[in-house]
Amino acid sequence: xxxxxIPPATLTLKQFVRRQQVLLLYRRILQAIRQxxxxxxxxxxxxxxxxxxxxxxSATEEDWPAPPPPAxxxxxxxxxxxxxxxxxxxxxxx
Numbered sequence: 001x002x003x004x005x006i007p008p009a010t011l012t013l014k015q016f017v018r019r020q021q022v023l024l025l026y027r028r029i030l031q032a033i034r035q036x037x038x039x040x041x042x043x044x045x046x047x048x049x050x051x052x053x054x055x056x057x058s059a060t061e062e063d064w065p066a067p068p069p070p071a072x073x074x075x076x077x078x079x080x081x082x083x084x085x086x087x088x089x090x091x092x093x094x
Contacts, residue, residue, distance in 0.1 A: 018061070026053055 011019065029049050036042040 022053075 026049070030046065033042055033045045033049065036045060
């Protein structure tokens with residue numbers, strides 16, 4: 001079997017995509033922090049964000065909490081007919 005041409009430290013596609021998402025999140029946080037008018041608050045938040053990202057640098061998806069349960073169907077909240085029959089209950093209809 002021929003040796004792989006991919007270096008062992010190369011990220012998988014899933015890891016690459018997650019890394020891009022994390023970098024985008026970090027950029028968005030810094031953009032939001034730039035909008036803070038108070039200089040000392042802005043510095044505090046920037047330092048906090050930097051430390052949190054450094055602290056969680058080695059975190060994996062297994063370390064993340066479980067996702068929240070799904071939200072109720074919008075049809076139920078808007079009163080549209082829904083196969084579950086709950087729309088009438090939410091709106092107080094019998």
